[in-house]
Amino acid sequence: MDAIIEFVKGLLAREPARFVAYGAVAATWAVTQLGALLGVVVPDNVLLAVGTIVTFILTEIIRHLVYSPATVAAIKGDDLTTG
Numbered sequence: 001m002d003a004i005i006e007f008v009k010g011l012l013a014r015e016p017a018r019f020v021a022y023g024a025v026a027a028t029w030a031v032t033q034l035g036a037l038l039g040v041v042v043p044d045n046v047l048l049a050v051g052t053i054v055t056f057i058l059t060e061i062i063r064h065l066v067y068s069p070a071t072v073a074a075i076k077g078d079d080l081t082t083g
Helices: 002-014 016-038 044-065 069-076
Strands: none
Touching: 002 016, 016 044
16 A cells, blocks of 8 residues: 555656546546446446546646646745746
């Protein structure tokens, strides 16, 4: 479990867009598998909605966790225009 947590932390630090993509795919896969276990065919529009909602949520989480260069400069008190 620690390896998975470290993988996720590293992914967030290096490639947040990939984290969002993997999360959306995992959620869609989970819904498909749950439907199969229950003997229900999950419609495509439901799978699309799940992927969209998870993508939105993960994007917002990353937006709060990852700082842009402008935000870092503002925190440090630097002026980006002076180099």
